[in-house]
Amino acid sequence: MAVAEISPSSYAKTLHSDLSSKPSNPLRARTSRCRSAALPPRPAPTIRCSVAPNQVQTLVSPAVPTGAASKRECFGVFCTTYDLKADEKTKSWKSLINIAVSGAAGMISNHLLFKLASGEVFGPDQPITLKLLGSERSFQALEGVAMELEDSLYPLLREVSIGINPYEVFQDVEWALLIGAKPRGPGMERAGLLDINGQIFAEQGKALNAVASRNVKVIVVGNPCNTNALICLKNAPNIPAKNFHALTRLDENRAKCQLALKAGVFYDRVSNVTIWGNHSTTQVPDFLNAKINGIPVKEVIKDTKWLEKDFTENVQKRGGVLIQKWGRSSAASTAVSVVDAIRSLIIPTPEGDWFSSGVYTNGNPYGIAEDIVFSMPCRSDGNGDYELVKDVVIDDYLRGRIKKSEAELLAEKRCVAHLTGEGNAYCDLPEDTMLPGEQ
Numbered sequence: 110m111a112v113a114e115i116s117p118s119s120y121a122k123t124l125h126s127d128l129s130s131k132p133s134n135p136l137r138a139r140t141s142r143c144r145s146a147a148l149p150p151r152p153a154p155t156i157r158c159s160v161a162p163n164q165v166q167t168l169v170s171p172a173v174p175t176g177a178a179s180k181r182e183c184f185g186v187f188c189t190t191y192d193l194k195a196d197e198k199t200k201s202w203k204s205l206i207n208i209a210v211s212g213a214a215g216m217i218s219n220h221l222l223f224k225l226a227s228g229e230v231f232g233p234d235q236p237i238t239l240k241l242l243g244s245e246r247s248f249q250a251l252e253g254v255a256m257e258l259e260d261s262l263y264p265l266l267r268e269v270s271i272g273i274n275p276y277e278v279f280q281d282v283e284w285a286l287l288i289g290a291k292p293r294g295p296g297m298e299r300a301g302l303l304d305i306n307g308q309i310f311a312e313q314g315k316a317l318n319a320v321a322s323r324n325v326k327v328i329v330v331g332n333p334c335n336t337n338a339l340i341c342l343k344n345a346p347n348i349p350a351k352n353f354h355a356l357t358r359l360d361e362n363r364a365k366c367q368l369a370l371k372a373g374v375f376y377d378r379v380s381n382v383t384i385w386g387n388h389s390t391t392q393v394p395d396f397l398n399a400k401i402n403g404i405p406v407k408e409v410i411k412d413t414k415w416l417e418k419d420f421t422e423n424v425q426k427r428g429g430v431l432i433q434k435w436g437r438s439s440a441a442s443t444a445v446s447v448v449d450a451i452r453s454l455i456i457p458t459p460e461g462d463w464f465s466s467g468v469y470t471n472g473n474p475y476g477i478a479e480d481i482v483f484s485m486p487c488r489s490d491g492n493g494d495y496e497l498v499k500d501v502v503i504d505d506y507l508r509g510r511i512k513k514s515e516a517e518l519l520a521e522k523r524c525v526a527h528l529t530g531e532g533n534a535y536c537d538l539p540e541d542t543m544l545p546g547e548q
């Protein structure tokens with residue numbers, strides 16, 4: 110596919126005409142791709158679009174206004190105006206929301222993007238924009254992803270943009286799903302992994318701070334996700350720390366599945382499952398407060414040894430076992446859990462239940478250290494925000510486990526102090542702790 114390159118000076122020109130561009134009438138949402146923003150001082154990026162202006166033939170559809178053919182900033186079919194069919198005009202559509210996805214050319218995104226575009230996540234009357242962040246190396250693959258999105262003809266997907274500069278891609282985003290991160294390479298120390306990924310998330314935090322919606326909700330998936338989320342929020346002081354989440358919903362889902370299997374019930378019977386702590390092998394899947402058919406798990410599964418050992422380790426190490434089977438990290442189930450995490454924030458939590466999310470600790474009733482990102486039980490009114498569930502019982506067994514995960518996160522935090530603006534880093538990471546995929 111031919112690529113048009115737009116110099117920063119030329120796209121700066123398009124900025125003012127298009128950047129206001131949350132359309133007043135979402136029915137006429139126009140595409141605008143590869144937009145620029147007020148760029149911070151940094152090397153000028155190269156912005157590429159899928160269709161060069163001279164490749165777009167004169168459009169014949171009366172729905173496409175004159176001049177659309179000369180728009181330079183759109184990706185392929187998203188250059189056109191979405192023309193509602195007459196019968197759709199009576200439907201009430203919500204205004205467009207902007208969603209950024211990093212690591213957009215990766216496996217998790219390959220599942221997630223199509224769920225987002227289909228309406229499965231935000232609902233069948235919610236049009237969306239997808240802003241895809243990749244790297245120089247993955248740019249061609251990113252174009253491939255955008256082409257597949259084109260070919261899918263999703264009526265709710267009104268805009269798609271691709272780019273490698275977070276300061277552009279994150280412009281006005283209301284959701285940022287931060288998936289892209291480097292996997293730990295052979296011989297790489299865990300401190301090295303924290304540093305290399307931490308730099309990515311420090312940069313993305315700064316970019317969100319500069320150009321995203323002030324109320325953007327951020328879900329960090331790239332590992333080590335708790336500490337990456339901490340780095341990201343520390344670099345985004347103008348966005349509430351409460352808006353940042355580290356994905357532990359995958360672990361919650363895994364825990365529900367294990368409990369359902371043991372109890373011989375379908376997994377919809379399992380509720381009130383908390384994952385405490387870090388998304389690592391120190392995480393604590395809480396069977397003490399979990400319920401099956403509304404009854405405490407310990408009354409249904411009487412095998413305490415299984416709960417404390419097998420169940421706990423199965424959940425902690427599930428990611429690693431999957432890597433052994435697949436030869437790569439979990440992707441589809443991670444994407445599903447990102448969907449679950451989003452929907453937990455936009456749909457009221459069922460009465461009496463809760464969900465797990467890695468959240469910033471800033472006043473919590475469980476004695477967890479402040480100023481880290483720690484997975485805890487949360488509830489939401491469905492407005493994008495959440496509250497901690499404050500009356501969950503913690504016994505000595507749980508407390509001991511939780512302390513270990515807390516110690517690990519505090520050590521990770523010391524190791525990235527240079528990225529959170531808290532002085533010099535000092536790495537004394539516990540040796541026996543690993544990401545779920547690292548065993």
Ligand code: LMR
Nearest residue numbers: 428438439544545546547
């Ligand atoms: C998972 O839990 O499946 C992943 O976080 C594993 C990994 O390390 O990529």
